[in-house]
Amino acid sequence: MTTEPLTDLAALGERFTRDPYPVYAALREEGPVHRVRIPEGTDAWLVVGYELGRDLLADQRLSKRWSRASPALGIGKVSAGTSMLSSDAPDHTRLRKLVAREFTARRMERLAPRVQEMTDGLLDAMLAAPDRTADLVEALSFPLPMAVICELLGVPFLDREKFRTWSGQAVSSVDPAVRASSAEAMTGYITGLLADKRAEPDEDLLSALIHTADEDGDRLSGDELIGMVWLLLVAGHETTVNLITNGVHSLLAHPDQLAALRADFSLIDNAVEEILRFEGPVETPTYRFTTEPVEVGGVVIPGGGELVLVAMSDANRDPARFPDASRFDITRDARGHIAFGHGIHYCLGAPLARIEARTAIRSLLERCPDLRPAADPATLTWRTGMLMRGPLSLPVAW
Template identity: 70%
Template structure:
């Protein structure tokens, strides 16, 4: 590797477990660095810091279209179909407009009773464990969001075990062949789901997306519908799974903040925002590619489809924006964090993720007065890769004693 390339892969498990000190050191040296990702592949450019990161997230000179990527990156074929996270305006504008017509705040709020019912049922099951122990990822963090998004899309028969494996591998596996195989398998599976929904439409989002049109009669094509289903199923659960897990872990490793939230449950909204800032579920967002030379700080990133990543995890820990950023404090004003991105690609599902996290964490604390970690924090295994940040499992105890 070039001496100027920071090899994150060489840092191993210590970086995966706690990347923040590495990002802070890079930030002290400047806002952009040439890196080798833990996933391998050709070098990429990493943007650190709040101001530089926020600007890059909204910079129209950075394309989301994989057709703009340099062949030297060796990213492989796209198997998920066209969707918003791989599109630039005007295509992105059109796709988001069509989905936003159905994915409204009103529809999200109407989901609250169902989310509460599902949360209660999952905790009922978890609390039957005779040893008073559970893996919170398996018991709550994964099944709640996947149940909600499946109900929303109208695909109740999803093979959740297979889908979870494919999603984890497609977004985080270090072997590119494993990533590609998982993405392809998931795309084929989702294609079958969409075909089945076309034959048996219902009162759900996917059925609505098949028929919704804007004022000019525009509607999603077949391939766009496949891509949109892929995006909603994957993004619709991955973010929330890790928001819940990371949030509970932060509370259990900061007993003073856990006590404060128990004493005043009305702090839950601020607590969720601080969870998003302190240990957000997305470490770096999906890929961006240069469409021309781009200057960040004193560095000129070449054009020609160079890969650019934004360290949102570091932006949210920048002391230039958040005082004492490494302190978890549910009383702080965490507004302005970029855990859901910034600009035209700000996460469309952010209100749903927040709603699920509020209900899940509030209900968990209400029903588990003695909740504690059942593992030393240093022994937790974190998901690999630079995109999704969260524990692979989260052993907890919920019984007294």
């Protein structure tokens, strides 16, 4: 039984959802480890600050396996099958080895011309709007990464609206029942996709995942295939949707930085890194559970499956690591940010996310020289929960 005081983040409501950074900074001033109640309704240990947070992301004493979670937490698994996100070494090592060769930076760069083609088509449609306004999420941020990952997997006829609803609810709803029902629906849908692809294989990633084997003949089991497709479809679009949206939102909110980028588009790669640092798409990573007592910054987090969350959004704004960290500056050296995680769970799709973000943001700005917000930023509705961070819509005009 812990005697640590509990900070109820859930009680902060919309204020915390819209702008969690001051709350994290205040906690960081008090110390690196805090007992909190998260908006999803569960009690957890929250770690703030860069150094300790980064260390914990690579700490093997924290397990990603849901079977390690304490029953007292009252939480259920929200993803389907067995994936890299819900496994530890050596199982994680084996799963990653079976798919990593499909996601090398070199292979992803080959997709860049196709990403540009898709972006151009979406912008053609958006710019045809007679009132010269659009919701950027609907017009570009959502359809681009969804189209890319579907084409990569070889799923051309995905019911995207159903999928979008299930995916969004599974990762962002604060209602456990909604998360569970969405995960169940997604599992059934993915099972059907896999059955179709087994019946009619093609030269795509999904067919490759079904039939791939390493030099020892190891291959993904049925449950692992479901988990891998879940991971690729959900993580392959949810994070990039928010990366693109957050990037445009941050640039519009900082006209000097927007002007600097327009004046020199060679800054685009650096700008994407600063967007990832300043307003990354993932606020806290997927759940980790203690397998033994873990001391962090002088606080002992008990073993037995306690939930531990690293506030990656706060780590990336820790002034001890990034000088003047609360300032958005596309010329700064943002290397070292942990927006894609750290350690063995570092995001497999990071190279593709970077390609999509740089292509979408640069193309949008080039084709819309007078792009501007079409709504008061204070009225934007942000994703709930502490996993994904980004506005649900971003009205723009040109």
